[in-house]
Amino acid sequence: MSAALALGDALGVPPLAMAELLPVIEAVMVAKLNEQMETSHG
Numbered sequence: 001m002s003a004a005l006a007l008g009d010a011l012g013v014p015p016l017a018m019a020e021l022l023p024v025i026e027a028v029m030v031a032k033l034n035e036q037m038e039t040s041h042g
Contacts, residue, residue, distance in 0.1 A: 004018065004022055
């Protein structure tokens with residue numbers, strides 16, 4: 001989490017915005033990773 005906040009800071013994204021966006025981004029990332037895993041094992 002701290003690395004993601006540091007990245008957002010380096011990109012000029014306010015910490016409050018990052019805190020709001022990170023859960024949404026994480027959910028999409030997990031869904032896409034699961035899709036890729038199913039495709040490669042299916």
